[in-house]
Every structure is written in C-alpha cells, then in structure tokens.
Amino acid sequence: MELKDRHIVVTGAASGIGRALALRFxxxxxxxxxxxxxxxxxARGVADEFGGLAVRVDVSREDQIRxxxxxxTEANGAIDLFFSNAGIGGPGGGPDGSNEExxxxxxxxxxxHVWAARAVLPEMVKRGEGxxxxxxxxxxxxxxxxxxxxxxxxxxxxxxxxxxxxxYGDAGIKVSCLCPQGVRTPMLEEALADPVGAAPLVAEGxxxxxxxxxxxxxxxxxxxxxxxxxxxxxxxxxxKATQNERxxxxxxxxxxxxxxxxxxx
Numbered sequence: 001m002e003l004k005d006r007h008i009v010v011t012g013a014a015s016g017i018g019r020a021l022a023l024r025f026x027x028x029x030x031x032x033x034x035x036x037x038x039x040x041x042x043a044r045g046v047a048d049e050f051g052g053l054a055v056r057v058d059v060s061r062e063d064q065i066r067x068x069x070x071x072x073t074e075a076n077g078a079i080d081l082f083f084s085n086a087g088i089g090g091p092g093g094g095p096d097g098s099n100e101e102x103x104x105x106x107x108x109x110x111x112x113h114v115w116a117a118r119a120v121l122p123e124m125v126k127r128g129e130g131x132x133x134x135x136x137x138x139x140x141x142x143x144x145x146x147x148x149x150x151x152x153x154x155x156x157x158x159x160x161x162x163x164x165x166x167x168y169g170d171a172g173i174k175v176s177c178l179c180p181q182g183v184r185t186p187m188l189e190e191a192l193a194d195p196v197g198a199a200p201l202v203a204e205g206x207x208x209x210x211x212x213x214x215x216x217x218x219x220x221x222x223x224x225x226x227x228x229x230x231x232x233x234x235x236x237x238x239x240k241a242t243q244n245e246r247x248x249x250x251x252x253x254x255x256x257x258x259x260x261x262x263x264x265x
Contacts, residue, residue, distance in 0.1 A: 001131055001174060001220055004029035007076045009068065011059055011112070012086030014042035016185030017135060017178075020209035021083060024217055026050035032076035036068050037086070059086045059112035060104060069119040078123060081131040081220075084116045085178075090149035102149055109153035113160045121168065128172040133220065134161050138181040138233045141226075142240060145255045165225055174223050178216055181230040182206040205230075 008025050012018040014037035023046065026033050033052040037043040040056040047054040053075055057068045072079055090105030091097030113134045124130025137144070140154030158177055165175035184206050212229045219227035228234055240247040 001081070001223055003081075003217065003220065005031045006080040007032045007072070007078065008081045008083065009034040009036060009072050009079055010083040010085055011036045011057060011068075011116075012135075013037050014039050014046055017180070017183060017209045017212050018083075018085040019046050020213035021085060021216060022046055022052065023049060024210070024213040026052065028217060034068075034072045034076070059084075059115075060107040062111070062115040062118075065112065065115045066119050069116075078127065079120055079130070081133060082116050082120050083133040083135075084113045085133075085135040086112060087135060087137075090147060090153065092147050094148045097149055105149045105153050106156075109150070110156045110160065113157055117160075117164055121173070124173055125168065125171050130172070131174045131176070131220070132161075132164055133176045133178065133216075135178045136161065138179050138228075138230065141179055141233060141237050143251060145251060161225070176219055176223070176225055176227055178212070178219070178227045178229075179233065180207065180212050180228075181233055183212055183229075184208055
C-alpha cells in the first residue's frame, strides 16, 4: 500500500514511535493524518507540524475510540489506515501487580486494538479495502522477562492482529503488526529502570523512533504482516520455535546474569 493521498489515524501519536509515524506518514504524502493521544496539547504540537488534526483519546475506553473514528471520518472522509499504536508498560514484575494495573494494561495494550477494529472494519469491508496496523512489541513474539503483564498483553496483541489478518484478508483488509525491540522512547526510559527487563531490550542496540517509522513505511508498502525493525528478532523467533528448551535456558541465563550483577553491586 502506498501512503500518498491516504487518510491515516495514529493513536499514541504525541511522542515516541507514534509521533515519528505521524510525521513520516505526512512526509509520504498522506492527504490527512490524525494525531490522536491522551495528551491533547502535545498532540496539537505534532499535528501543527504538518497541518493535521489533533484529537484527544483515551484508548482504554471504547466509546472514545468510536468518537475518534467518527471525528476523523467527519473531518477527512473514510479512513484508509488505522494505526493502533498507543500502549503502556504496565506493572513490573510478575503476578503480584494489582488487579487494577492488570486491567488497565489489558484494556490499553489489547482491547484498544479490538475496539479499533470493531469501529473501522464494517466500513472498510463494505469498501473492500482498508489497512489495520497495530504496535505490539518483540515482547509479544518473545518475552519481556521483567514484566509479566507487558509480555502477556503484547502476546495477545499479536494474536489479535493475526486473527484479523486470517479472517479479513480475503475481504481486502490488510493487517500489519509492528514488533520493535529497544527504541528510544519515554516508555523505554521507564523500562530501563529495571535491569532485568532492560537486558534484552538493549541487547540488539537501541533504535530511534524515526528508524522504526522508516521500517514501518517499508513494511506497509510491502504489506508485510510482521514488521521487525530489529532483524535479530526473527532469528530469536526461529530458535524459540525450533529449539524451545534452548531458548528458555538462554533467557534464564540472561536473567540470572543480570540478577547476579545487581546483587553484587
């Protein structure tokens, strides 16, 4: 899919990967880019760079996602590409996070993708074309060892995208799932505070959001399902799938080395 003359909505677009995506889509010649974010002033700052529309949205609420779709459609016509990018890190550690933290992480990292699809698919299927993109994470293909809630919800996000591709691919709907590893974003700064979780994030080097946006544009142009800005993630996926016990041992070893270093420090 070429992005020129397309109407694109990006959530979580006030900073980080979302901001880089919105700016890059505008540079690619999109006829309209909607910058949607919980922080409206920051979203306006991004939208003002290319004359786009800024909309406040809390993606943990279905009614606000529906309102976003309605506002974008009213302003710019049918949506060609909806990029469900917003996400949160959730509670660190294992199952001891509070129920409230788990529920919010689930709503933002998983249900927001479901609600976006629910809102835009009927019109896209009627037209016989449309594109759904979502940001998951390499943690959704592998594992984020320092954060169970993040890992679990990102796995679920990948599953949602896979199901949508399988079910609606023959109806003209394209689906891509962006799964980066370490990217210099505000969320990464939070993750780096936990040495255990940070170890795999920095193992293959940190990318800038603009590099992720470049890889994303290439992936959308090729209509690839998995967009992997860090190529090594595909290698890790292969090991996980074909040599699962080896992969688990390696992840335990990595976690153990970081825990030992922290104890010695």
